[in-house]
Amino acid sequence: MKLIVSVKRVIDYNIKVRVKADNTGVDLANVKMALNPFCEIAVEEAIRLKEAGVASEVVVVSIGPTAVQEQLRTALALGADRAIHVETDELPEPLNVAKLLAKVIEAEQPGLVILGKQSIDSDNNQVGQMLAALAGRPQGTFASEVKVEGGKVLVTREVDGGLRTLSLDLPAIVTTDLRLNEPRYAKLPDIMKAKRKPLDVKTPADLGVELKQHITQLKVETPAQREAGIKVDSVDALIDKLKNEAKVI
Amino acid sequence: MNILLDSIEKVVGSQNVLRGEDVRSRTADWMTKEPCLAGAIVRPANTEQLSEVMALCYEANQAVVTHGGLTGLVRGGMASSDELVISLERMTQIESIDCVSGTMTVQAGAPLQSVQEAADQAEMQFNLDLGARGSCTIGGNIATNAGGIRVIRYGMMRDLVLGVEAVLADGTVVNSMNTMLKNNAGYDLKQLFIGSEGTLGIVTRAVLKLHPQLTATNTALVACEDFNSLTGLLQHARKSLGGELCAFEVMWSSYYSLLTTESNRHTPPISSDAPYYVLIESLGAEQKESHERFEKAIESAFEKGLLIDAVLASSDHQREKLWAIREDVEGLAHLLAPRFAFDISLPILEMDKYVRKLQSAVSQRWKNAKVIVFGHLGDGNLHVSVATGDASDETREAVESLVYEPLKLMGGSVSAEHGIGLKKRKYLNLSRTPAEIALMQTLKIALDPRGLLNRNKVLPDILA
Numbered sequence: 001m002k003l004i005v006s007v008k009r010v011i012d013y014n015i016k017v018r019v020k021a022d023n024t025g026v027d028l029a030n031v032k033m034a035l036n037p038f039c040e041i042a043v044e045e046a047i048r049l050k051e052a053g054v055a056s057e058v059v060v061v062s063i064g065p066t067a068v069q070e071q072l073r074t075a076l077a078l079g080a081d082r083a084i085h086v087e088t089d090e091l092p093e094p095l096n097v098a099k100l101l102a103k104v105i106e107a108e109q110p111g112l113v114i115l116g117k118q119s120i121d122s123d124n125n126q127v128g129q130m131l132a133a134l135a136g137r138p139q140g141t142f143a144s145e146v147k148v149e150g151g152k153v154l155v156t157r158e159v160d161g162g163l164r165t166l167s168l169d170l171p172a173i174v175t176t177d178l179r180l181n182e183p184r185y186a187k188l189p190d191i192m193k194a195k196r197k198p199l200d201v202k203t204p205a206d207l208g209v210e211l212k213q214h215i216t217q218l219k220v221e222t223p224a225q226r227e228a229g230i231k232v233d234s235v236d237a238l239i240d241k242l243k244n245e246a247k248v249i
Numbered sequence: 250m251n252i253l254l255d256s257i258e259k260v261v262g263s264q265n266v267l268r269g270e271d272v273r274s275r276t277a278d279w280m281t282k283e284p285c286l287a288g289a290i291v292r293p294a295n296t297e298q299l300s301e302v303m304a305l306c307y308e309a310n311q312a313v314v315t316h317g318g319l320t321g322l323v324r325g326g327m328a329s330s331d332e333l334v335i336s337l338e339r340m341t342q343i344e345s346i347d348c349v350s351g352t353m354t355v356q357a358g359a360p361l362q363s364v365q366e367a368a369d370q371a372e373m374q375f376n377l378d379l380g381a382r383g384s385c386t387i388g389g390n391i392a393t394n395a396g397g398i399r400v401i402r403y404g405m406m407r408d409l410v411l412g413v414e415a416v417l418a419d420g421t422v423v424n425s426m427n428t429m430l431k432n433n434a435g436y437d438l439k440q441l442f443i444g445s446e447g448t449l450g451i452v453t454r455a456v457l458k459l460h461p462q463l464t465a466t467n468t469a470l471v472a473c474e475d476f477n478s479l480t481g482l483l484q485h486a487r488k489s490l491g492g493e494l495c496a497f498e499v500m501w502s503s504y505y506s507l508l509t510t511e512s513n514r515h516t517p518p519i520s521s522d523a524p525y526y527v528l529i530e531s532l533g534a535e536q537k538e539s540h541e542r543f544e545k546a547i548e549s550a551f552e553k554g555l556l557i558d559a560v561l562a563s564s565d566h567q568r569e570k571l572w573a574i575r576e577d578v579e580g581l582a583h584l585l586a587p588r589f590a591f592d593i594s595l596p597i598l599e600m601d602k603y604v605r606k607l608q609s610a611v612s613q614r615w616k617n618a619k620v621i622v623f624g625h626l627g628d629g630n631l632h633v634s635v636a637t638g639d640a641s642d643e644t645r646e647a648v649e650s651l652v653y654e655p656l657k658l659m660g661g662s663v664s665a666e667h668g669i670g671l672k673k674r675k676y677l678n679l680s681r682t683p684a685e686i687a688l689m690q691t692l693k694i695a696l697d698p699r700g701l702l703n704r705n706k707v708l709p710d711i712l713a
Contacts, residue, residue, distance in 0.1 A: 014565030015464075030536055032464065034564040074563050185518045185560035185567060188469075188551055191544065 001111035001148075001170075003046045003055045005080065006101055007039035007062050008091075009071040010121040023219040026121075035071045038116025040078075041176045044183040045146055046114050047079035054148045055112070057081050061104055064091050069199065076194035077186040083199040088211065094122075096204075096211045098130035103207035105135050110171060112153060117142050117175040128175035138168040142177040250288050250331070253309045257291055260301045265292040265339070272334075277327050279320050280582070280590075287314065287328035294339050295356075296414060296422055296453040303451070304420030306333065312704045315447040317389030318360060320381035322590065323670025325393070325446050325706055332704065335451060337388050343367045344454075351459040352411060352428050357388025357452045364457065373459040376403035380576045388452045394444030396666030401627040402495040402532070403460070405666065406443065412456035413439035415449075418697040428456050441692065446668050447703040449696045465533040467543035468568040471550075471559040472523035476601035479525050482555040483597075483627055486529055489546035493539060494627075496530035498575050501604065501622040508577055512584050515574045518560045527556075527626070528575050530568075575623065585619060587640035589648045591633040595661030600631060603655060610651050611635055615644075630665035653679050669707045677709065 011017060012032040020027050035043070049055040060080040062068040065088070072083040086100050105113060113135075118125035132139035140146075140155030144163070147154040153172050156165045158179065168174075186194075204211055232238045242249045258266050267290040277285040293299040306313055314328040316336040328334050337358030344354040348371055355364055362382040368375040377390055379397030389395070391413065395406045403409065412427035425438045442450050473479045479499065486494050505526045509517035519526075529547070533539030543561075550556050562568035582588065595603060608620045615637040624631035635648045653663050653676050662680045663673050677686060689708055693700075 012565045014569070030464070030534075032466075032536055032565065037564070037566070040564075182516070185470075186563050187519070188471075188547060188556075188559035188561065191561060192548060192551075 001055050002057045002059065002108060003049060004101075004105060004108060004110040004113045005039070005042045005046045005058060005060050005075070006097075006113070006115050006127070007043060007060055007071055007075055008036040008116070008119045008121075009033050009062065009064060009068045010036045010119055013037055013120050019220050019222050023221060025217065025220050033067070033070070035074055036116050036119045036121075038118060038120070038176055038178070040116075040183045041178070041180050042114040042116050043075045043078050043080060044181045045143075045176060047184075048181065049112075049146075049148065050079065059084060059108060059110070061086065061101065063088055063097055063100055065089060072199060073191075073194050074186060076197045076199070077191040078184060079190070080197075082197055085199060085201045086207065087201055087203055092211050093213065093215050094124050094126035095130060095214065096209070097127050098134055099209050100204060100207055101127070101131050102134040103209055105131075107207075112148070112170060113137075113173045114146075115173070115175050117177055128173055132173040135173070137171055137173050139173040139175070140166050140168050141175045143174050144177050144179045146174055146180065250311070250333075253305060253311055254289055256305050257302050260305070261291060261293050261298050265294070266290070267292070276319065278324055280322065283327075285328065285334065286330050287332050287334040288330055290316075290334040290336050292336050292339050296340075296416065299335065299416050299451065299453060300420045300422050302335070302420075303416050303418065306701060307419040307699065310699060310701070312701045313451075314703055315388070315392070315451050317358065317386035317392070318381065318384040320385045321389065321393060321670060322592065322667045323664070323672040325668060325670035325703065327671055337386060337451075337453070340388075340453065341386075346371045346373070346459070347428070348373055348459075350428060351461075353457045353459055354426070354428075354454065355387055355457060356454050357386060357391070359387050361385050361387060361390060368459050369462065371459075372462045374462045375409070375457060376460055377406055377409055380578055387455055387457070391443050391452045391455055392445065392447045393668045394666070396625070396628065396630065398496050398498065398625065400625060400630075400666075401497055402492075407440070409458045410439060410443060410455055411458050413442050413452055414454040415442045416451045416453055418450070418699060418701045422453075423450065426454065426456050430458075441696070444668070446670060446707050448693060448707050449702065451702070463532045463534055465536045465539035466530060466565075466568065467533075467540055468528065468530045468562040468571055469543070469547050469559050470518050470571050470574075471527050471529060471547070471556040472519055473525040473527060473555070474523065474557050476525070478555045479527065479626065480597060481553075482527065482529075482550055485550050485553070485555055486546060487627075489549065490531045490542060493531040493533045493542065494529070495532040496528060497625070497627040498528040499624060499626040500526040500528070500575060502526070503619065503621045504581075504623040505574070507584060507619075507621060508574055508580055512580065514577060514580045514584075515570070518571060518574075519558045523557060528571060581621065581634060585621065585634055585636040587638075588621075588634045588636040589640075589645055589652075591631075591635070591652050591663075592665050592667040593631055593633060593652065593656060593661055593663060594629045594665035595631070595656060595659055597626060597629050599659045599661075600626070600629075603659070603661075604631070604633075606655065607633070607651060611637070611648070614647070614651075625665075628665070649676065656680065671706055674705075674707065674709060677707070 012034040018027045046058045058080040060075040061084045063086040115128045143155045144158045145156035152167045273284045275285045312332045340356035340358035342356045346353045390406045506521040510521045531543045618637040621634040657679045663676045
């Protein structure tokens with residue numbers, strides 16, 4: 001069975017982001033970038049399925065400018081077999097991503113597609129679901145356990161107050177939650193090998209998709225700064241402040 | 250002491266003189282968690298108050314012990330019931346930052362981490378870094394000339410301090426708050442207070458040296474087959490990273506396997522059967538360029554056979570997990586308890602022979618004893634833990650002489666970065682000549698004639 005994993009290049013989640021002065025977005029100049037953590041988990045799960053003999057090939061896909069090839073190489077170093085880079089100038093909105101991925105799936109015919117449930121930069125949590133609709137395949141979102149058995153994929157989902165397990169007919173779409181697995185480190189010999197693994201570059205036109213913009217980002221702001229606390233010198237002063245300034249009693 | 254404390258209360262306020270249970274409920278030593286036994290704890294708010302307090306103590310012949318973050322490892326913060334503790338916990342202000350000159354002026358009680366964060370905010374970097382960053386203070390870092398994990402690139406605390414203000418035993422304030430890189434007007438007095446462990450004066454404020462903020466970190470954990478590859482790798486990293494090398498932390502297999510496979514505290518990123526592991530980190534200006542240089546350096550080391558396996562952190566989260574293995578001192582203490590811990594320096598080329606000899610000497614004497622070694626190889630500094638199963642004074646002395654004696658011959662030091670404190674006092678003569686120790690004593694008498702500051706620490710007793 002062939003697996004497709006889609007990955008996104010995002011700002012490293014440990015880095016403190018800075019909003020551009022004109023509020024048009026986050027400053028990405030010379031900022032450390034990494035695989036989106038949920039995508040990294042998706043890659044890890046695919047590699048484990050391959051190591052377990054369930055999958056025969058893992059194809060990793062990313063959409064964006066040339067720089068996303070860095071993350072594709074990371075995924076190849078982690079154990080993916082080949083990569084597809086769909087080159088676009090900017091990062092397209094979720095519907096466009098889903099349409100491009102649907103075309104890739106049409107061409108590749110994978111048994112299972114694994115995606116991160118959302119990317120930590122835009123926090124949309126939309127692509128997996130849109131892709132399932134466009135490709136007409138069943139979806140298991142927020143997976144905390146994935147098992148492939150007898151032509152089905154069993155997906156355990158973390159829901160409020162418990163677990164819920166679904167059985168999906170293959171081919172299917174699965175999106176990963178944080179607790180699915182602990183991604184491995186890229187080993188040096190594999191990093192070196194990854195440089196020679198095949199990486200195909202395609203354009204949206206090659207896939208027959210016209211990118212349409214439906215969403216415009218108006219502004220990005222930092223959270224409001226919390227004012228520093230003050231010390232009061234008596235209980236009476238405290239009650240007075242709570243009553244008349246904070247108006248909570 | 251009570252009359253004196255009443256006068257001190259008038260200076261700092263009664264809520265800033267702690268007595269009785271308030272003193273006993275604090276610990277005096279990070280490792281042993283012993284309660285603080287001092288007569289009282291005095292918490293001045295600024296240099297002026299401390300100066301007045303010290304003038305009163307001088308008059309009353311009252312001995313004092315200075316407390317910062319209490320993360321020291323040589324029992325330098327221990328105080329007896331006839332001593333007062335001066336705690337700088339209220340003196341935590343970051344007074345100013347000058348990005349052009351690259352300086353920051355702070356009060357000595359400021360925790361290291363808050364200084365690092367203030368520098369970050371100003372898009373600068375303060376380059377002392379060690380595991381205790383959240384608790385240790387700048388004053389303590391100065392008093393002990395702290396080292397840590399970036400010494401290979403930026404030097405020890407001494408290299409990061411431009412100016413110091415200190416209060417002497419009699420309350421005199423010595424303002425040596427130089428802010429310039431160059432100042433050869435007479436003696437460089439700040440050096441007296443750096444690394445003298447509070448025995449010559451109490452550091453109250455400092456001018457620190459900042460560097461431009463670099464954000465491109467690259468981290469790898471590598472395994473080496475033998476000691477020659479390890480030293481070869483150090484040379485290779487220095488050269489091929491072109492000055493971007495900022496950490497070269499070696500873990501002997503005994504350390505690595507104890508904290509990974511043997512204890513399950515950390516998942517081993519690479520298999521645990523190699524004799525040496527190194528955490529290598531570079532720090533550069535440009536993400537892409539720096540990453541490419543780093544990857545190339547590691548790859549060429551692999552091709553030259555200097556390392557047999559490696560993992561590269563692909564995110565900051567992975568970087569933190571790699572560092573967590575190296576910085577898990579708590580795990581080490583917990584797994585080995587009771588243990589004796591040492592911080593020695595010696596010529597890099599002698600290290601392997603030294604460790605092997607120590608291991609065989611220890612296991613000859615205590616059959617199931619463990620010798621666990623890690624350290625800042627590039628700095629010539631090893632941290633050695635010996636666990637024999639008991640913590641008696643007799644065993645301690647026997648272990649100490651096995652660890653320290655060979656150092657004298659090879660020109661090593663009984664303390665690379667932790668200092669002497671109470672713990673290593675009697676071994677000072679293994680690393681310093683009689684003339685050096687005599688000159689230290691001359692300085693001590695000149696600055697603290699009544700012997701009030703950190704009594705009985707660092708130096709051997711002065712013969713009258």
